């Protein structure tokens with residue numbers, strides 16, 4: 479395939495190049511390259527813009543009541559970040575489970591989102607945290623809630639010349655999290671189904687929620703926010719009986735398809751099992 483590769487080291491030059499390149503044909507952003515290099519023989523000819531060395535796209539910092547993660551931050555950096563361990567534990571668990579050490583060192587959060595796979599491991603965690611994506615082009619900036627970003631596999635709301643600049647995670651004091659996936663083997667496998675669950679309890683050791691976010695990946699064309707399950711969990715304190723009922727609500731919310739990795743029935747059954755695993759620690 480015919481690739482025109484350009485490397486940019488400043489955001490301004492990248493954005494201007496991205497807009498001009500988009501007028502000529504497809505544009506791909508080379509961050510860690512762990513998705514793009516695998517896909518390269520299947521992609522159309524186009525311009526690849528190397529964004530791996532743009533300082534504005536790196537770093538994890540607190541800004542007022544949010545944690546801002548640059549789109550070029552790797553899974554390895556997310557795993558090690560004290561700020562994210564405190565304010566986004568579900569995301570830390572998700573990034574810790576991406577690929578192997580090499581993939582975690584190169585692969586970025588922006589690439590995991592930009593690839594728009596419904597099986598992407600960080601995305602259910604980001605849904606559960608109500609993350610917001612900060613998008614930028616040479617024509618301006620805008621923010622999009624993470625659950626409005628992917629339209630279907632490999633399609634997002636990004637406009638020509640626009641990139642993900644960073645991810646904002648609202649700070650919620652006392653947030654706890656859970657992320658888990660069901661895979662064919664222990665590592666280097668795509669999830670059959672995964673869950674991101676973030677919550678704040680009304681009081682320590684209580685079973686009443688102040689905040690709940692639940693999302694499942696690999697159960698549809700995009701990650702699914704389990705709104706009915708969230709409402710059920712918020713409505714009343716959790717009891718052992720309500721825990722079982724919540725798992726059934728979660729199971730009823732997912733409408734997966736069968737594909738090469740799993741049957742639809744198995745995925746539906748596993749939505750219940752994953753919800754159970756997420757809620758069980760509240761009674762320990």
Ligand SMILES: Cc1cc2nc3c(=O)[nH]c(=O)nc-3n(C[C@H](O)[C@H](O)[C@H](O)COP(=O)(O)OP(=O)(O)OC[C@H]3O[C@@H](n4cnc5c(N)ncnc54)[C@H](O)[C@@H]3O)c2cc1C
Pocket residue numbers: 505506507508509510511512513514515516529549550575576577578581584585586587588589590591592593597598599600636640641642643666667668
């Ligand atoms: C062996 C192996 C194992 C893997 N295991 C997992 C796994 O367990 N879980 C998982 O979720 N993924 C896994 N992946 C997929 C991949 O590693 C992740 O999706 C990773 O986060 C991609 O990041 P990247 O920086 O390498 O993206 P790249 O390959 O550089 O880019 C991917 C896509 O995102 C777009 N993009 C990149 N950055 C931006 C941006 N800032 N703005 C807009 N668009 C952007 C690119 O145009 C491209 O379409 C695996 C891949 C391999 C090769």
